[in-house]
Amino acid sequence: MSTYLARRLATILPTLLFVTILIFSLQQLLPGDPAKVLAGEEQDPAVIAYLQKKMHLDQPLPVRYVYWLGGVLTGDLGESLRMQKPVTALIAEKLPVTIELALIAIVIALAIGIPAGIVSAVYKNRWPDYLANAVALWGLSTPNFWLGIMLILFFSVQLGWLPASGYVSPFEDLRANLAAMIMPAFVLGNAIAAVLMRHTRSAMLQVMSSDYVRTARAKGLNERVVVLKHALRNALTPVVTLGALELGTLLSGAVLTEQVFTIPGFGKLIVDAVFNRDYAVVQGVVLFTATAYIALNLLADLAYFLINPRLRG
């Protein structure tokens, strides 16, 4: 286990280093003096001078990167010029909202994707399989911001059942919180459900044709027990890892979903930062997202390692 972890970390650290180089380089895309661009429309000379000093603009590029990286390693992602707050504080403030949204979305994706994948594999090349595949293709092809607008049109405007936008903290009013979160979470979970369905189907088909499933059937076990107890347990192992790759979809999707439903989360933070030309926030959010994505994938790999005895051997 520790050897495996060490090996994984050995590949992750250089990747993280390149992520920081990539994100630092984004600044170089800005035309002209970065301090002037970052200072915004006011072009306050004091702000420009402060930024030039803070960003070490008189130093060569690699030195500037080292200074920036030093800050990042000590948890200093810079400061939001617009909101006059450290970027880390902003992320910490907005993150819980997005985590809640993402968790509900994952529950919805699992609740739809895995049963649909099982049904599709069990009834291969019959109508439930065709139906599940058609629904998956629909899920993969629907832009989630459009689905969000259509749900608002139906459930909020036509039926008046759910709020069209806004956010209420679960600690304030859990019912109102869930009412506000259910549509965005469904929108976010929809595309992931489609991917999970495809992965589950293919893993189940592979497992169902294996010897031990045939043995289980030969023993005269009930088909339901064979599918749910013997086949599913093994089929779910690759689904865990492949599903983890969809965390990127979740984070990207949150940006659009939060915009449609006006949810004050992490995604809305980056979009607002883009329009306020608050570049430190954009860089900070991207860096945080990439690091979180790498960390979550590592966790999924470890989970895969732990639940698959053959790897531990």
Add this chain to the structure above:
Amino acid sequence: MATLAIDALPREASPGARALRRLSRRPSAMVGLFFVVFFVLLAILAPWVSPYDPLATSWSAIRKAPSWAHWFGTDEIGRDVLARVIWGTRASLLAGVVSVSISIALGVPIGLLAGYAGRWPDALISRVTDAMLATPFLILAIALAAFLGPSLTNAMIAIGISATPIFIRLTRAQVQTVKVEDYVEAARALGNPHPRIAVRHILPNVVPPLIVQATLAIAAAVIAEASLSFLGLGQQPPAPSWGSMLNTAKNYVEQAPWMAVWPGLSIFLLVLSFNLLGDGMRDALDPREGV
């Protein structure tokens, strides 16, 4: 006698022709192809088939519901939604094709180098690719578009760069499989220089999976362009684009739902068509995949 017998045998079709035949037998792929062709024609013929000027405003026709005069209704400043949907096809298709071309132009040579050269170029390229893949596609595209400035061109560059690592990885993996084949060894033994082996002997054999990936990547790029335009980072108003139309439409869901229905349906249909075609091509090029 022997010659006669050989002549009598049916000539074996090329792998490409066989794949095309398999593709044509897949109804879903054919439906996808039909709609892709439909949208391409719509984009080309926009000036002739569009019922109105997509930029022409009319203060007497603000947010009018669909009617005989305006089949898809009108928007918040009286522009014809159908005309804007038709002209918006151009932005979507252009973004899809151009950004995927950028990804291929960057990703295939880099992937070829990594896969063929191995050693430190491979290690370096792989780490950079991993770093790019660690940043979710749309978030990287948003960040790039933010720093480059909002415009359709910059959105296409941002999407193209963000999708490049997928092509690097795919090409690299394919090259690693192909480069140990006997015919490549033979080409090397004959004294062919490395660039020639890579381009003339290896590259043609990695093309089929790249075509499939490119088709599916166009679908992703169309959604990405619509997403960036929806966020205000793509096509700038008043030029029509499906994503920016939805951005405006979300403010009028209650008063003018038709403003949101048609552009979204168009994105859905175009993306679905590329996905159907891509899935069909994957199955046709690799019969084992169809299982």
